Amino acid sequence: xxxxxxxxxxxxxxxxxxxxxxxxxxxxxxxxxxxxxxxxxxxxxxxxxxxxxxxxxxxxxxxxxxxxxxxxxxxxxxxxxxxxxxxxxxxxxxxxxxxxxxxxxxxxxxxxxxxxxxxxxxxxxxxxxxxxxxxxxxxxxxxxxxxxxxxxxxxxxxxxxxxxxxxxxxxxxxxxxxxxxxxxxxxxxxxxxxxxxxxxxxxxxxxxxxxxxxxxxxxxxxxxxxxxxxxxxxxxxxxxxxxxxxxxxxxxxxxxxxxxxx
Ligand code: 13P
Numbered sequence: 001x002x003x004x005x006x007x008x009x010x011x012x013x014x015x016x017x018x019x020x021x022x023x024x025x026x027x028x029x030x031x032x033x034x035x036x037x038x039x040x041x042x043x044x045x046x047x048x049x050x051x052x053x054x055x056x057x058x059x060x061x062x063x064x065x066x067x068x069x070x071x072x073x074x075x076x077x078x079x080x081x082x083x084x085x086x087x088x089x090x091x092x093x094x095x096x097x098x099x100x101x102x103x104x105x106x107x108x109x110x111x112x113x114x115x116x117x118x119x120x121x122x123x124x125x126x127x128x129x130x131x132x133x134x135x136x137x138x139x140x141x142x143x144x145x146x147x148x149x150x151x152x153x154x155x156x157x158x159x160x161x162x163x164x165x166x167x168x169x170x171x172x173x174x175x176x177x178x179x180x181x182x183x184x185x186x187x188x189x190x191x192x193x194x195x196x197x198x199x200x201x202x203x204x205x206x207x208x209x210x211x212x213x214x215x216x217x218x219x220x221x222x223x224x225x226x227x228x229x230x231x232x233x234x235x236x237x238x239x240x241x242x243x244x245x246x247x248x249x250x251x252x253x254x255x256x257x258x259x260x261x262x
Contacts, residue, residue, distance in 0.1 A: 007261065009043035009254035010172065010212055010234035012133060013241025014073060014101060017050060024053035025060055030244035032066035035251075039067065042258035043234070045251055046071050047241070048101055051087055058096040071099035071133065074107055077120035089128045099131040101236075103159065105178050115158050122159050126167040133172045133214070133236065134159055136199075140179040148177070148195065153202045165207045172212040174236040175199055180217025182238060187217060189230050196231035221249035228257045 019027060028047070035045065048071035049057045058070055076086035092100065102125060103118035113121075118134075125132040136155040138148040152175065160168055175195055180186050187195070192215050203211040215227060216236030224235065234254050240246040 007233070007258065009228070009258045010046070010214060011043060011247075011251045011254050012046040012048060012071060012099075012101075012174075012214065012234070012236045013247050014048045014104070014216075014236055014238050015050060015053075015242060016073065016106070016238060018242055019049065019053060021053045021056040024049050025056050027242070027244060028057050028060040028066065028068075029064065031068065031247065032060065032064045034244065034248050035067055036065065040251055040255040042262070043251055043255040044069065046099055048073050048099075054092070054095045054097060062096070069098050070096055071101060072097045073101050073104065075100050075102075075121060075125060077117065077124040079124075089124050089130060093128060093130060097130070099133055099172075100125045101133045101135060101174075103155075104135045105137055105176060105181060109178070115155070118155075119159050119162060122171070123162065123167075126163060126170045129170070131170050131172065133174050135174045135176050135216070135236070137176040137178055137181075137217075139177075143177060143179060149198045152195065152199065156199070156202050156206065160206050160208070168206060168208045168211075171208070172214060172233075173199055173203065174214040174216050175232075176216035176236060182218070184218050186219060186223050186227065187215065189226055192227050192230040192232060200231070219250060221246050221253065224250040224253035225257070228254050 046069045072092045075089050076083055102122045107113040122132050136152050138151040142151045196213050199213050212233045214234050214236045215232045219235045219237045220240050
């Protein structure tokens, strides 16, 4: 991959259904102290807390001037109305959320989020001018049959084709193979390089030549340094984002890589 000299890395911590608001405040403060005293120059950092933690996390980010943006893990595609238990894009934006994870595989598989709902949700997010982190990735059966490229291209086209080029520019693509999520078995360097090349080809075809591409799935301080040099712009991190030390180590690995590109 060619990177412009002003390119920046991106690390997103997806806390999933972990940390109550007290724990979330504590983790945000820990991350904030380190990033304020030893800032990273070339990497953007985002955390995606559970809905109920967003207000508390945003207060800490603002009060402590922490250079971290806030994402939500999911959102409902409708603006408002009779959708008991759901949250709208407008409600998130009001809390300072600037990005939303759309179509995470756990939503797709555990909560029956269909391709139609992924498409509608992505549209709702970018129509409001927020950034979206669109998750794609195949399961083990597809990978074993060698069908990952076709599968991922299908997911990308399905979600992105209805959008205008300006809306697509608000989308970050996160490749997260299901077999690597939470398993401790990340994709290998070769696998990450091959799929990121493929994702960039599909993105270019969709008039998204500069799209940011993240890898997610068992990213850790141990493998981040090697995986970041395989053509991705950064990571979507689950388990390792729940501890300040491991999350910060991953951020440093990405930042060191981007610093070398200057
Ligand atoms: P893990 O890093 O825990 O494998 O989770 C990846 C993920 O699903 C992030 O969205």
